[in-house]
Every structure is written in structure tokens, then in C-alpha cells.
Amino acid sequence: MKKKGKSSAKSYIGVCFAIPAVIYMMVFVGYPMIQNLILSLKNVNVYTFALPENQNFVGLSNYIELFTGGNSILLKSIFNTLIFTIGSIFFQFIIGFGLALLFSKQFPGCSFFRGVTMISWLLPVTVAGLLFKFMFASSGGIINQFLMGLNIIKQPMEWLLEPVSAMMASIVANIWIGIPFNMMLLITGLTTIPADVYESSKLDGANKFQTLFKITIPMIKPAIMSVLTLGFVYTFKVFDLVWVMTKGGPVNSTELVSTYAYRLSFEEFQFSKGAASANVLFLILLMVGVFYIKLINEEEEVI
Amino acid sequence: MKKKSLLTTALAVLMASTMLAGCGGGSGSTGQETSATAAANEDTDNGDAKDTVAAGGKKEVVIWDYFETDAQKEMMETLIRDFNASQDEYVASHVYVPFTDYEKQLTLGIASGELPDLVILDGCSMASFIALGLFGDISDVDIKWDEYLEGPMESTMMDGKHYGIPFATNCTALYYNKDLFDAAGVDYPDENTTWEQFREMAKTLTKDGVYGFGNAATNTDEGTFQCLQWIYTAGGSYTDIVSGADALTLMQEMIAEGSWTKEVVNWTQSDVNNNFIAGNLAMQQNGPWQIAGIEANAPDLSYGVTVLPKFDENSSRATSILGGENMGVVKKDDMNGATAFLQYYDQTEVMVKAMKTYGSFPPKTAAAQDSYWTDDPIQKAFIQQLETSIPRGPSPSWPSYSAAIQQGIQETMTSAKTPQQAAEDTQKAVDAIQ
Numbered sequence: 001m002k003k004k005g006k007s008s009a010k011s012y013i014g015v016c017f018a019i020p021a022v023i024y025m026m027v028f029v030g031y032p033m034i035q036n037l038i039l040s041l042k043n044v045n046v047y048t049f050a051l052p053e054n055q056n057f058v059g060l061s062n063y064i065e066l067f068t069g070g071n072s073i074l075l076k077s078i079f080n081t082l083i084f085t086i087g088s089i090f091f092q093f094i095i096g097f098g099l100a101l102l103f104s105k106q107f108p109g110c111s112f113f114r115g116v117t118m119i120s121w122l123l124p125v126t127v128a129g130l131l132f133k134f135m136f137a138s139s140g141g142i143i144n145q146f147l148m149g150l151n152i153i154k155q156p157m158e159w160l161l162e163p164v165s166a167m168m169a170s171i172v173a174n175i176w177i178g179i180p181f182n183m184m185l186l187i188t189g190l191t192t193i194p195a196d197v198y199e200s201s202k203l204d205g206a207n208k209f210q211t212l213f214k215i216t217i218p219m220i221k222p223a224i225m226s227v228l229t230l231g232f233v234y235t236f237k238v239f240d241l242v243w244v245m246t247k248g249g250p251v252n253s254t255e256l257v258s259t260y261a262y263r264l265s266f267e268e269f270q271f272s273k274g275a276a277s278a279n280v281l282f283l284i285l286l287m288v289g290v291f292y293i294k295l296i297n298e299e300e301e302v303i
Numbered sequence: 304m305k306k307k308s309l310l311t312t313a314l315a316v317l318m319a320s321t322m323l324a325g326c327g328g329g330s331g332s333t334g335q336e337t338s339a340t341a342a343a344n345e346d347t348d349n350g351d352a353k354d355t356v357a358a359g360g361k362k363e364v365v366i367w368d369y370f371e372t373d374a375q376k377e378m379m380e381t382l383i384r385d386f387n388a389s390q391d392e393y394v395a396s397h398v399y400v401p402f403t404d405y406e407k408q409l410t411l412g413i414a415s416g417e418l419p420d421l422v423i424l425d426g427c428s429m430a431s432f433i434a435l436g437l438f439g440d441i442s443d444v445d446i447k448w449d450e451y452l453e454g455p456m457e458s459t460m461m462d463g464k465h466y467g468i469p470f471a472t473n474c475t476a477l478y479y480n481k482d483l484f485d486a487a488g489v490d491y492p493d494e495n496t497t498w499e500q501f502r503e504m505a506k507t508l509t510k511d512g513v514y515g516f517g518n519a520a521t522n523t524d525e526g527t528f529q530c531l532q533w534i535y536t537a538g539g540s541y542t543d544i545v546s547g548a549d550a551l552t553l554m555q556e557m558i559a560e561g562s563w564t565k566e567v568v569n570w571t572q573s574d575v576n577n578n579f580i581a582g583n584l585a586m587q588q589n590g591p592w593q594i595a596g597i598e599a600n601a602p603d604l605s606y607g608v609t610v611l612p613k614f615d616e617n618s619s620r621a622t623s624i625l626g627g628e629n630m631g632v633v634k635k636d637d638m639n640g641a642t643a644f645l646q647y648y649d650q651t652e653v654m655v656k657a658m659k660t661y662g663s664f665p666p667k668t669a670a671a672q673d674s675y676w677t678d679d680p681i682q683k684a685f686i687q688q689l690e691t692s693i694p695r696g697p698s699p700s701w702p703s704y705s706a707a708i709q710q711g712i713q714e715t716m717t718s719a720k721t722p723q724q725a726a727e728d729t730q731k732a733v734d735a736i737q
Contacts, residue, residue: 046699047737049413050436071732138566161568161717249522250568251713266407268702269431 040276046269096182121180129244132173163253189223364640365419378660427695434699438466439634467631469666474623501612505562508585515562518588535622551722707732
């Protein structure tokens with residue numbers, strides 16, 4: 001990769017290979033992004049949408065209005081999104097890693113069960129959201145029935161009605177959806193570890209914990225970093241799950257940047273503000289993306 | 304080389320998940336289904352922007368609606384069949400678009416041009432879509448404008464111009480379960496019931512898993528529709544929350560007492576009605592469109608309906624919020640087909656026939672005086688309540704007002720803020736809307 005442009009013919013072919021990707025990116029990614037950026041700097045709302053002559057550039061005032069004020073829902077939703085993302089990834093990763101270790105062993109029915117675990121990831125997110133909404137319902141929800149049956153709680157819990165538990169319930173649903181993604185990538189990572197490394201560590205008398213922390217984890221570090229950064233990006237822009245389960249409520253306690261941007265654009269017709277908050281989401285993800293690309297490049301340099 | 308394969312897998316997973324996400328997002332728009340009322344229009348797309356000429360040289364009129372119940376669908380099918388039979392110039396058909404996606408589809412339609420000729424939509428969102436440029440000015444069309452009820456008519460207009468006509472009108476009133484009242488030895492509520500008496504009733508009736516009262520207070524305009532009337536009845540309005548702060552106090556205190564169930568913050572109007580049918584609620588706030596469902600699912604339920612409780616002895620009848628749909632004519636070069644349909648619906652007898660099936664009231668003063676409604680004690684209560692009902696807004700910024708008000712109500716109901724604090728904060732949010 002580091003040997004650049006050995007001959008001009010070779011680099012010419014390289015450019016040819018890149019052209020379709022560049023065109024694709026420009027049409028399907030670049031154009032909407034630039035349009036969105038322009039929209040966020042204008043004052044397009046319900047009053048000016050039909051009157052292009054009244055659509056003026058207003059600089060950063062949409063961003064300023066969204067970020068300022070004691071009741072800034074955007075700041076709250078960024079905070080909520082961070083909680084949602086970190087809470088989800090932490091558990092998704094640990095459970096996914098545990099399952100990956102389990103399924104990298106050979107046992108009867110291994111591939112069958114590994115396939116079954118994928119169901120939560122193959123299910124459309126809206127369906128999963130509805131399932132969890134029913135499960136967490138105050139009256140008649142299976143989680144309350146279960147906990148009451150075990151005498152852990154006496155009164156039904158109002159899972160989706162209290163700000164903190166509504167956030168917890170959304171995170172639980174998202175963890176369930178995300179586990180297979182973590183598991184699959186980590187299993188792929190585990191298969192890259194040569195068996196002889198384990199053999200020699202066994203000969204040297206390493207116990208299970210030493211094997212895990214001194215061999216397995218360091219050797220799949222690139223896979224772990226990919227899982228975490230990709231997981232961050234996916235979780236940060238989750239929309240449908242929360243929209244179905246709570247619509248951002250109660251009282252904005254589960255409002256994410258994505259649901260807020262949708263609400264602004266399609267419910268309140270504040271198109272420019274909606275675009276501005278979508279750009280805020282994009283900027284945060286861009287930073288994570290740059291980090292991810294750097295990581296990939298480092299990996300390739302190792303090769 | 305193995306690291307490469309890791310990267311490949313990562314990319315493959317990424318691509319697959321993007322596709323999945325795409326499916327999830329798109330499922331709403333594929334939910335549209337054309338209901339071919341006329342045999343001739345099977346070959347046409349739903350909501351085609353062009354004036355399609357159907358077989359036999361008739362011009363097409365495409366109508367979008369979000370009607371879901373059997374009664375609503377039957378009403379629409381009959382109305383369209385009768386219209387098609389009444390003249391030979393146009394062929395009407397309708398397209399169902401799910402309510403949750405409705406306004407998004409309309410907004411996207413304005414941008415893409417994929418629009419029908421006529422749109423049936425919630426009265427409170429009409430002002431926004433007039434401002435967004437969806438509807439055309441039809442003030443010159445021969446329609447008996449002055450026969451309509453003032454509130455619904457106002458919601459179809461802007462700056463003195465007409466963009467459509469009201470289709471159906473309704474409001475919410477107070478349903479009560481007679482058996483539960485009899486068992487508790489409590490007198491039924493009536494038009495003289497005050498908030499204080501209502502609160503006592505609800506308190507007495509709350510026992511053995513039954514809540515005294517419930518309404519819809521979900522985090523959408525459906526919640527605002529039901530909750531805003533309490534603020535008006537207390538003396539406030541959608542721009543003056545502070546004067547209606549007593550309503551927030553009543554909500555918080557009744558929820559604390561357990562007589563107004565806290566679950567309402569996640570309840571839609573159907574949820575409220577289901578709980579009323581199941582006997583979990585002694586009283587509910589709901590609209591006339593639930594009557595058909597109650598009679599079908601719980602024919603033995605003994606219930607009554609009266610106007611909503613008034614503020615105190617000295618105040619007049621409680622205000623309710625107008626609900627119902629409008630028909631708006633989509634702005635096009637040729638709007639004749641759409642206006643022909645409006646003129647057809649403008650006939651009082653057509654309107655009355657449709658509304659009997661639909662479970663709402665015709666938006667004309669005279670039409671609502673049909674004996675079908677005035678002779679029925681339950682329907683009569685709604686007609687009475689309708690007299691003191693006001694529209695939401697009308698304002699193109701209604702969705703922003705609605706979101707701000709409903710946030711204040713949810714903050715009150717979940718005790719996140721004191722009623723005074725919630726009223727002041729909501730007032731600030733409302734004042735900030737342009």
C-alpha cells in the first residue's frame with residue numbers, strides 16, 4: 001500500500017477503478033449532504049417553504065437557536081443519545097463477546113444456535129420496537145407479569161412512563177438487537193488467531209484468564225476496535241426503535257438527535273432547523289468516522 | 304491477508320445492515336393501497352400528478368385519506384360510488400395512506416409532485432399545508448360557504464380565501480359507565496357537574512383496579528386534542544397557558560390521588576376507549592367515533608355521555624376542542640374534478656348520509672339538526688358539546704404549539720414540574736413560537 005505510483009500506467013488504472021465509487025459518492029452522498037448544509041443555513045419553515053423568494057440565508061442562527069436556551073431539546077437529545085449509545089454498546093459488546101467465545105468452540109448444534117442468535121438482528125427494527133413496547137407495557141406486559149409472579153415487585157412498574165426507566169427499556173431493546181452484530185464480527189476476529197498460539201501458551205502453562213487477556217484480546221484488538229466504532233455509529237443514529245417504542249417521550253426523556261431532527265422536519269415543518277440538527281448528528285458521526293478510517297489505515301500499514 | 308478478510312466481513316455486515324435499515328424506513332410508504340372503486344381505473348398509479356383520463360373518457364379524481372375502521376371505509380366507498388353514479392364527467396377513487404405517515408407523505412409529495420387531487424386531512428393541520436402551498440384557492444367555486452359551522456370553516460381558510468371545505472366535525476365529551484356509578488352509589492355526571500364534583504366522583508369510583516377517569520395524553524397532537532380543553536375551561540387558551548394553570552393543578556392532583564390514571568401519558572384515544580370498554584375506567588373523555596366500536600364490541604355496556612365538567616358553579620359550559628377532517632383541493636392547473644366532488648359533498652343530504660356511517664357530525668349548522676342525532680341521548684350530548692367547541696389554532700405553526708403544550712402537560716402529569724412551573728415554562732415556549 002505504501003509503494004505509491006510505481007508506473008504511471010498503473011496509477012491510471014487505479015484512478016479508473018476509483019471513478020465509479022467517486023461518482024456514486026458524489027451523487028448519493030455528496031449532493032444530499034451539501035443540500036442539507038445549505039438548507040440548515042436558510043430559514044425554510046412552514047411560512048417560507050412555498051415562497052422561495054422569502055428563503056434567505058440566516059447564517060448560523062438555526063444552530064445557535066437550537067443550542068441556546070435553558071430548555072434546549074437538542075442539548076438534551078445529544079446527552080440522551082450518548083447515554084443510549086454507551087449503555088447499548090457496553091452490554092452489546094460484553095454479551096456479544098461472551099457468545100463469540102462460546103460459538104468459536106465446536107459443540108453439537110453450534111452452528112444452529114449461532115444462526116438462531118441472528119434472529120434478533122434479522123428482525124425489522126420496527127417489529128422489535130413493537131415487541132418491546134408490548135413487553136414493557138405497564139398493564140399486561142410480560143415483564144411486569146414475570147416480575148410480579150416472582151414477587152420481585154408488588155405493583156406493576158411503569159417502565160415506559162418514567163423518564164429513567166423508559167431510557168433503560170429502550171437501551172435493553174437496542175442491546176437485544178445489537179448483540180448478533182457484535183458476536184459475528186468478533187467470531188470472525190477469533191478465527192484469525194492461529195491455533196498454534198494457543199497450543200504454545202498451553203505448553204507454557206497459561207490459565208484460561210491469562211489466555212483470554214494476554215492472547216485472545218490483544219490478538220483481536222483490530223476486530224474489537226472495528227466493532228466498537230461501527231457499533232457507535234449505528235447506535236448513535238438509531239431512529240426507528242425509539243420512534244416506535246416511546247416517540248421520544250415521556251417529556252423528551254428518550255428524545256435522540258435523530259428523532260428530534262425528524263420531529264422538527266416532518267411534524268413541526270421547521271425544515272431548516274431539522275436539517276441543522278441532522279447536521280449536528282452528522283458532525284459527531286464524522287469525527288467517529290475519521291477515527292475509524294485512521295484505524296483501518298493503521299491496520300493496513302501493519303500488513 | 305486474514306486482516307483483509309476481517310475488513311471484508313466488516314464491510315459486508317455494514318452493507319447488509321444499511322439495506323435492512325432501508326427496508327425498515329420504507330415500509331410505511333409501501334403500505335399504500337389503492338382501493339379501486341371504479342372498475343375503470345385499475346391501470347392507474349395511486350396519487351398520479353397528471354390528469355389521467357380513464358376508460359370511457361372520464362377524468363380521474365384521486366382522493367387521499369387515512370380512514371382505518373370498517374365504518375369509515377364503508378362511508379368512503381359509498382360516497383365515492385354515489386358520486387361516480389351522479390355524473391358522467393369524473394371518476395373518483397381513493398387511496399389509503401397510514402395516518403402515522405400521512406403528513407410526511409404530503410410534505411414529500413409537495414417536493415416530488417406525487418399528489419392526489421383531493422386530500423382529506425385533520426382539520427388542525429390544514430393551516431400548515433395551506434402555508435406550505437399544497438392547496439389551491441377555490442373561493443370562486445359555487446359552494447354554500449355560509450351554511451357551515453364557523454369553527455370548522457375557519458380551519459379551511461387563510462387570509463379570507465377558501466382552500467377546501469370541512470368534511471366531518473366532532474369533539475370530545477364525557478362518557479360514564481352507569482353500572483360502576485350505580486354500584487358505588489354515585490349520581491351520574493350531567494351538564495351542571497363542576498370540576499370539584501367531578502374530582503369527588505372520580506375519587507369515589509377509584510377502587511378494585513378501576514380508575515375514576517382517563518383520557519388520551521400521549522406525546523402527540525392526539526394528546527393535545529384531548530388535554531387542551533381543560534386549559535380552555537380553566538380560562539386559558541393555546542397562547543395563554545398561565546391563565547389556564549388551574550387545569551394543570553387539577554391534573555397533577557387527581558393523578559396523585561390515583562383517580563386520573565397516570566397511564567394516560569402513553570394512551571391514545573383507542574387505548575382510552577379499550578380501557579373504558581374493559582371496565583377499567585369509570586369515566587373517559589372521548590369522541591363520538593367510538594360509539595360504533597362500543598356497540599359492536601360491548602353491546603351490554605351500560606353507559607351514558609354528557610358534556611365535559613365545567614370549571615365551577617358560576618362558569619358556563621366547558622369548552623371542548625373541535626376535531627374532524629377537512630377536504631382540501633390540491634393546487635393544480637385543473638382543479639375542476641376536485642371541486643366537482645366538493646360541490647357534490649356540499650349537498651346537505653349527501654353529507655348527512657355519509658356522517659351517519661362515519662360516526663361524526665356534518666359540519667353544517669342545519670345538517671347537524673337531523674333527528675338521527677337530536678333524538679339519541681348520547682349523540683345529543685355531543686351536539687350540545689359541539690356548541691361550545693373551538694378549533695385548534697388555526698395557525699400554520701399549530702404543530703409547534705401542540706408540541707409545546709403537550710410537553711407541559713406531560714411534565715405536569717409525570718410530576719416532573721409543579722403545575723405553576725410547567726405553566727410558566729410552557730408559556731415561554733409558546734411565546735417563542737413565531
